[in-house]
Amino acid sequence: MIREAELPASPEAERTILGAILLNESLWPQAALLKPEDFSLNANRRIYGRMCDLQKSGRPVEMILLAEELERHRETGAIGGRAYLSSLIDGVPERPSIEHYVSILKNKTALREAAKFAESLSLHVGKSDASPETVREQIATFQEKLDSGLQQTSNRIRSWEQIPTLDSLPVGDVDWVVEGMIPAGSVVLWAGESGSYKTWLSLWLAKAVSEGGDFLGRKTVQREVLYLDRENPLQLIRDRCSLLGIQSSNKAFRVWGGWESEQPPMIGDRRLLEFARTIKPIIVVDSFIRFHAADENSATEMGRVMGEVRALANAGAVVSLQHHKPKAEGALFRGSSDIKAGVDVAFAISCDKGEKSVTLQCFKNRFGEETAITVKPKLDEGAGFEVTSDPLILRQREAELVVLRVIQGRPGISQTDVVKWANLPLHKVRSILEKGDGTQWRTERGPRNRLEYYPLAADLSFSTFQPYSTEKLKSSNEEFSVIEGEV
Numbered sequence: 479m480i481r482e483a484e485l486p487a488s489p490e491a492e493r494t495i496l497g498a499i500l501l502n503e504s505l506w507p508q509a510a511l512l513k514p515e516d517f518s519l520n521a522n523r524r525i526y527g528r529m530c531d532l533q534k535s536g537r538p539v540e541m542i543l544l545a546e547e548l549e550r551h552r553e554t555g556a557i558g559g560r561a562y563l564s565s566l567i568d569g570v571p572e573r574p575s576i577e578h579y580v581s582i583l584k585n586k587t588a589l590r591e592a593a594k595f596a597e598s599l600s601l602h603v604g605k606s607d608a609s610p611e612t613v614r615e616q617i618a619t620f621q622e623k624l625d626s627g628l629q630q631t632s633n634r635i636r637s638w639e640q641i642p643t644l645d646s647l648p649v650g651d652v653d654w655v656v657e658g659m660i661p662a663g664s665v666v667l668w669a670g671e672s673g674s675y676k677t678w679l680s681l682w683l684a685k686a687v688s689e690g691g692d693f694l695g696r697k698t699v700q701r702e703v704l705y706l707d708r709e710n711p712l713q714l715i716r717d718r719c720s721l722l723g724i725q726s727s728n729k730a731f732r733v734w735g736g737w738e739s740e741q742p743p744m745i746g747d748r749r750l751l752e753f754a755r756t757i758k759p760i761i762v763v764d765s766f767i768r769f770h771a772a773d774e775n776s777a778t779e780m781g782r783v784m785g786e787v788r789a790l791a792n793a794g795a796v797v798s799l800q801h802h803k804p805k806a807e808g809a810l811f812r813g814s815s816d817i818k819a820g821v822d823v824a825f826a827i828s829c830d831k832g833e834k835s836v837t838l839q840c841f842k843n844r845f846g847e848e849t850a851i852t853v854k855p856k857l858d859e860g861a862g863f864e865v866t867s868d869p870l871i872l873r874q875r876e877a878e879l880v881v882l883r884v885i886q887g888r889p890g891i892s893q894t895d896v897v898k899w900a901n902l903p904l905h906k907v908r909s910i911l912e913k914g915d916g917t918q919w920r921t922e923r924g925p926r927n928r929l930e931y932y933p934l935a936a937d938l939s940f941s942t943f944q945p946y947s948t949e950k951l952k953s954s955n956e957e958f959s960v961i962e963g964e965v
Contacts, residue, residue, distance in 0.1 A: 486589035487518035491579040496525055497570035498579075503539050507786060508576050510748035516587045521557040524548070525566075536744050536771035541567075588624055595620045651905045652845055655687060655760065655796050657697045658870055661845050662758075663791050665784075665820065668838075669803040669811035670827030675836050675855060676800045677710060678718065679827070680762050682862045683798065685722055687760050688730035694853060695865040700730070701796075702759040706742040707735040708768035709800075723860050736768075745769045746786040754793035761790060766799040774813035784820025791822075803827070810841050818842060835866065846870075877902055881910045882933070885919050890930045 495512075499505050506529075514530070517523040528547040532539045545563055548554050557563065599616060602608055653662040660666055670676045686693035690700030707715060712735060724731060734742040743749050745763070753759060763769050772779035790797050802812045803826060810826040811817060818824060824842040829835075836855060840848040852867040865871070877900070884899045885891060891899070897907045911931065915921060924930040 482518075485518065485593055486586045488582050488586050489519055489522070491582040491586075492517050492519060492522040493566055494570060494579050495576050495583070496522060496529075497566040497568075498576050499529065499539055500541055500544070500567050501570060504782060505576050506533060506539060507746060507789065509580055510746070510751060511580055512583060512748075516583045518586065518590070521562060524553050524557050525563065528553070530748075534744060534747055535741075538771075591620075591624065651909075655699050655701060656683070656693050658846065658874065659694070659696055660796060660798075660823065662699075662796060663794055664822040664845075665787055665791050665797045665799065667799050667801055667811065667817070667821040667824040667842075668827060669801045669824065670829075671803050671805060674803075674827045674829045676827055677764060678722075678855065678857065679836075679838075679863070680705070680764060680798060680800055681715075681718055681722055681724065684731055684760070684762060685724045685862075688724075688728055694851060694863060695868065695871055702757050703731050703762065704753060704757075704759045705731070705733045705735075705762045705764070706769065707733065707764045708742055709765045710735070712737040721857055721860060722862055742769070744771070745783060745790075750790055750795075751793055754790045754795035758794035760796045760798055762798045762800070764800045766801045774817070777814045777816045780814040780816040781820070784816055788820060810839075836863070877906060878910050878914070881907060882914070882918055885931045886933045889932045890922075890924065892924075892928055892930060896931065 495509055499509060509526075512526065514523045514527040517526050525544070525548070528544055528551065529539050532543055532547060537543055541563070545554070545560055548557060548563070554560060595616075599613065602616065603613060654660065655662050655664075668676055668679065683693055684703040684705055685691070687698050687701050688703045690698060692698065715733060715735060719726075736742065750761065754761070767774060770783045772783045774780055787797050787799070799821070801817070803809065804812050811824070818841075821842065822844045823840065825838045825840050828837050828839070830837070834854060836853050838851040838853070840850065842848065847870075849869050850867070851865065853863040853865050856862060856864050880900050880902065881896060884896055888895070888899065893907065893911060896911065897904050900907060902910075911919075917934070919931045919933050922930050922932065
């Protein structure tokens with residue numbers, strides 16, 4: 479039997495991490511990859527665990543509160559008293575980074591697990607039911623666990639040569655979760671006054687994405703959705719989900735609300751980062767102010783919070799933030815300008831009670847132009863929201879119609895020539911050609927294996943965007959003459 483004291487460990491790195499966080503709480507995100515079991519010493523393990531509790535509850539991770547938390551759980555004696563806690567900061571400079579020490583702990587954890595596995599495997603092969611197959615299965619299971627534990631640190635850049643050059647960066651078009659509206663790996667802000675349908679819209683988005691349906695007339699890519707709610711009561715969410723037709727059996731839609739015995743995790747919680755890496759969901763935050771303890775008017779504090787939000791997006795999630803908008807004329811959102819600076823797409827939501835319409839005014843878009851979408855709530859009919867105005871959708875359908883007319887006028891045309899005669903960007907033509915293949919045109923291989931396009935019918939409704947009638951589209955194209963006289 480391997481004694482605990484004989485297992486690989488680094489008590490010095492453990493103390494450095496704990497002491498550095500107590501001196502500078504902004505280092506916490508660097509330590510968020512760790513789990514209590516990554517600390518070999520029982521005292522350090524308990525201390526880090528209580529630090530996690532403070533962070534999850536939105537309280538500062540600092541000496542006095544940490545000591546009180548340990549006292550409340552009757553663990554002060556188990557860690558060696560307050561004297562040991564105070565000693566953690568002795569001789570520890572305020573460090574700008576503790577990533578190296580975090581990596582040391584993760585490696586030591588992997589080695590400890592390997593030692594324990596080797597011992598258990600040795601015991602297994604001595605049993606009567608052991609076989610090469612069972613040994614192989616156990617090794618494969620351990621390998622998967624080991625790879626998962628080290629994945630977070632194995633890809634870290636350690637040398638100048640590992641820093642990507644421009645030509646090594648991934649290439650390709652924007653990967654949309656909601657076509658032309660919400661990119662993958664982005665942060666989206668929805669700012670509106672109370673009663674402006676923010677929660678309704680967020681639930682409608684959750685339904686569309688979790689089911690792979692349309693959102694406001696736009697095609698979505700099916701993804702898991704995590705709805706975090708510290709704002710609304712359980713019954714309200716139940717009623718609205720029912721009205722919107724969200725099925726209780728929808729396993730891709732998860733709701734973690736304040737009514738649970740364990741409150742939804744705050745922004746910066748390492749569990750959210752793990753969900754972002756492994757599931758890559760849309761994380762809906764309702765509402766933003768309930769999920770951080772910072773002063774929203776402080777650029778310094780909100781800059782830190784937005785950095786934690788960005789970490790979720792960088793890990794693969796789409797973060798959808800519901801935020802408040804003041805009633806002051808001209809104000810688009812409440813709080814520091816660092817909030818706007820930290821998002822990729824932002825909408826100001828306003829409600830016209832007389833017209834019974836809702837306008838989503840885009841006031842920031844890193845991936846396109848800023849336009850306004852107007853919708854009418856159809857909640858009593860279970861239809862969510864009906865789009866009544868969206869310039870981007872109209873232009874998209876105009877472009878689709880132009881491509882269709884080019885193919886109808888020049889059967890057997892190549893993609894290169896479609897780009898030439900349609901006078902549209904290559905990436906847009908490529909997207910339209912893929913979308914209409916099999917419904918508006920068919921493809922054949924021509925000379926030199928060239929892909930040629932032939933029309934099927936003159937149906938103009940192949941687009942996934944359906945808020946406008948064919949008649950309106952035809953009239954809008956009377957002045958759209960980029961290929962006039964050619965088809």
